[in-house]
Amino acid sequence: MASRSAIRPALERELKPLISIARLAVGLLLGGWLWAADARAAIDLIYLQELLDRAAMAELAQQREWQTLLHYRSGASGWVSDVDDPRFFLAPDGKTDPRAELAATLRFFFVTDPVGGDPQPAQCAFIARYRWLKSRLNFDGRRLPARDCARFRQWFRELDVGSVTLVFASAYLNNPASLFGHTFLRLDRRGQTERTRLLAYAVNYAADDSGSTVLSYALDGLSGRFRGQFHVQPYDQLVRTYSDLESRDIWEYRLNLDAPQRRRLLEHIWELRQIHFDYYFLRENCAWQMLALLEAADPALALSDRFALWALPADTLRRLDQKGRLGKAAARPARGTVIARRYQALTPEERRWAQRLRSDPDLTETPAFARLKPQRRALLLELALDERQYRRADKIEKGREPPPDESAHRLLIARSRLADSATPVPVEPYATRPDSGHASRRIGFGIGQRDGAEFVEFSARAIYHDLLDADAGYTPHAQIESLDAAVRFYQSGGRLALERLTLLDITSLAPVNTLIPRPSWRIHAGWEASSRTGCRDCVALDLSAGLGMAAESRWPWRTVWFALPGIALEQGNHFAGDHRVGWSLDAGLLSQPTPAWKLLAGARWRDYRRGETGTALRWELRQRVALDRNWAAGLDWRYGEGSHQFGLGLYLYF
Numbered sequence: 008m009a010s011r012s013a014i015r016p017a018l019e020r021e022l023k024p025l026i027s028i029a030r031l032a033v034g035l036l037l038g039g040w041l042w043a044a045d046a047r048a049a050i051d052l053i054y055l056q057e058l059l060d061r062a063a064m065a066e067l068a069q070q071r072e073w074q075t076l077l078h079y080r081s082g083a084s085g086w087v088s089d090v091d092d093p094r095f096f097l098a099p100d101g102k103t104d105p106r107a108e109l110a111a112t113l114r115f116f117f118v119t120d121p122v123g124g125d126p127q128p129a130q131c132a133f134i135a136r137y138r139w140l141k142s143r144l145n146f147d148g149r150r151l152p153a154r155d156c157a158r159f160r161q162w163f164r165e166l167d168v169g170s171v172t173l174v175f176a177s178a179y180l181n182n183p184a185s186l187f188g189h190t191f192l193r194l195d196r197r198g199q200t201e202r203t204r205l206l207a208y209a210v211n212y213a214a215d216d217s218g219s220t221v222l223s224y225a226l227d228g229l230s231g232r233f234r235g236q237f238h239v240q241p242y243d244q245l246v247r248t249y250s251d252l253e254s255r256d257i258w259e260y261r262l263n264l265d266a267p268q269r270r271r272l273l274e275h276i277w278e279l280r281q282i283h284f285d286y287y288f289l290r291e292n293c294a295w296q297m298l299a300l301l302e303a304a305d306p307a308l309a310l311s312d313r314f315a316l317w318a319l320p321a322d323t324l325r326r327l328d329q330k331g332r333l334g335k336a337a338a339r340p341a342r343g344t345v346i347a348r349r350y351q352a353l354t355p356e357e358r359r360w361a362q363r364l365r366s367d368p369d370l371t372e373t374p375a376f377a378r379l380k381p382q383r384r385a386l387l388l389e390l391a392l393d394e395r396q397y398r399r400a401d402k403i404e405k406g407r408e409p410p411p412d413e414s415a416h417r418l419l420i421a422r423s424r425l426a427d428s429a430t431p432v433p434v435e436p437y438a439t440r441p442d443s444g445h446a447s448r449r450i451g452f453g454i455g456q457r458d459g460a461e462f463v464e465f466s467a468r469a470i471y472h473d474l475l476d477a478d479a480g481y482t483p484h485a486q487i488e489s490l491d492a493a494v495r496f497y498q499s500g501g502r503l504a505l506e507r508l509t510l511l512d513i514t515s516l517a518p519v520n521t522l523i524p525r526p527s528w529r530i531h532a533g534w535e536a537s538s539r540t541g542c543r544d545c546v547a548l549d550l551s552a553g554l555g556m557a558a559e560s561r562w563p564w565r566t567v568w569f570a571l572p573g574i575a576l577e578q579g580n581h582f583a584g585d586h587r588v589g590w591s592l593d594a595g596l597l598s599q600p601t602p603a604w605k606l607l608a609g610a611r612w613r614d615y616r617r618g619e620t621g622t623a624l625r626w627e628l629r630q631r632v633a634l635d636r637n638w639a640a641g642l643d644w645r646y647g648e649g650s651h652q653f654g655l656g657l658y659l660y661f
């Protein structure tokens with residue numbers, strides 16, 4: 008038998024002609040394929056130019072749909088997009104040139120180069136743009152084949168969105184970014200029920216403030232130095248953060264969007280994944296971005312036109328309501344609200360039990376506790392458990408990991424031994440629906456007298472609620488004012504004088520709760536007219552802060568009593584040394600005899616130890632009556648440092 012080494016050369020000689028013929032055939036086929044590819048490329052360029060010409064003739068770059076998908080805004084210098092991530096644009100000057108961006112988008116539809124925040128071919132990365140341009144230009148599928156966007160199809164199928172809900176988390180005064188509340192979207196699955204809605208996904212826009220310090224936080228947020236980004240995340244994570252950890256009541260509004268609008272919304276959310284924006288506390292914030300998303304879903308809404316300088320979540324809700332887009336609303340009270348409402352429903356004896364049970368679970372084994380009705384025992388045990396979990400969550404939020412809670416475990420065992428349900432207690436958020444409140448901007452006109460001199464006063468406030476405004480839609484006993492100014496015209500001498508210019512005033516009068524004690528506090532920055540006699544034109548910069556306590560009484564009507572010791576600095580050229588610094592105490596009461604009538608009576612005492620030394624005491628009584636949702640009348644009286652004044656005003660909220 009011949010060896011393989013002898014057979015192989017002979018075999019190669021026999022097959023050599025066949026191998027040459029095969030190579031020639033492969034060469035001819037490859038050459039033909041390359042020639043066809045070159046011809047196809049020429050056809051693509053011709054078709055691309057045809058699409059560009061048709062798009063220019065139809066002026067697609069000027070249409071509202073294109074502007075909303077690219078977040079373009081018209082300004083004094085032309086068009087500019089709110090998006091600050093260069094990966095969102097396919098043209099080098101796409102941020103400021105809608106025509107160039109549309110042309111570049113059409114070009115990229117012909118290639119498979121990965122683009123966008125989550126790199127993919129352009130047809131998939133910017134699928135909302137592709138579908139809209141396809142609907143307008145009627146793409147020829149043979150000349151511009153559609154890509155298989157399998158990742159988008161899987162994501163869209165997993166979400167299975169049957170409706171969309173706008174969620175409002177109430178104001179959180181301990182975080183500047185949430186002073187006015189927070190809004191985001193919940194994507195409700197088909198067939199979802201009230202019991203399963205926590206399993207839905209949410210679209211949340213938030214800022215990354217990890218690189219900011221305590222001192223630079225507010226400045227960074229006001230100047231747009233934070234990076235904002237959309238996140239699609241489980242809804243229960245956000246509920247835990249806002250409702251359980253931060254104790255913020257949540258309102259959920261079903262949005263009136265049809266199926267095409269919901270699909271377009273999801274397509275645009277897909278385009279914005281991992282794309283960043285410059286985040287601003289007052290304008291390009293969560294509320295603004297939710298409006299931008301809804302405008303992309305339905306460009307005819309034109310929601311953001313009214314918010315040229317700032318966008319507050321409650322104002323955007325009212326705007327949506329005016330457009331008929333807000334449907335049924337549901338409340339999700341925060342854990343702190345549940346605890347407070349249940350505690351209020353207890354008898355005095357039961358409140359003592361509640362205060363003792365939270366730290367001494369052994370009381371559940373005593374005969375005295377066993378004599379209580381089973382439903383009341385269940386209520387007390389659940390209240391004690393909620394209170395311990397609330398305190399534990401607060402420690403976790405502050406970065407402290409507490410040890411396992413043995414007391415909570417024993418309380419849970421005691422509760423499991425009771426088959427009875429707890430006595431039901433109605434739990435409603437302390438603030439009513441945020442869209443039911445007054446508008447955040449206000450102007451006022453008033454008349455009055457100071458030390459015998461009559462004046463006419465004009466006032467204007469940009470943001471957003473004070474202690475005497477109607478509580479509907481706002482956090483009770485809280486005040487957030489910014490850019491509030493008042494100017495007076497004194498008839499004697501025809502003088503015009505600045506009465507006040509408030510840069511920022513935040514006040515939180517949280518009534519003491521023995522289960523969840525919270526301090527009351529106030530900060531103020533702005534200019535105020537001097538209270539001194541004969542110094543009507545004197546204005547001083549006032550920087551002050553106070554930290555104290557507040558308590559609530561219910562007889563003869565609801566009243567909050569407060570005392571806020573603190574520090575104060577005043578600067579003005581009418582002071583000796585141009586300033587005075589010292590201790591301060593603000594004390595008084597905030598009362599509400601009727602739902603429409605509120606009054607604030609108080610005194611401000613200051614003991615100046617630096618600069619111009621001495622003491623100063625000022626008394627005031629202020630009243631406000633809500634005439635309608637956006638109309639109010641007020642009566643003010645004030646006496647301090649020898650000066651006496653009173654005024655009557657009419658206010659319009661808009």
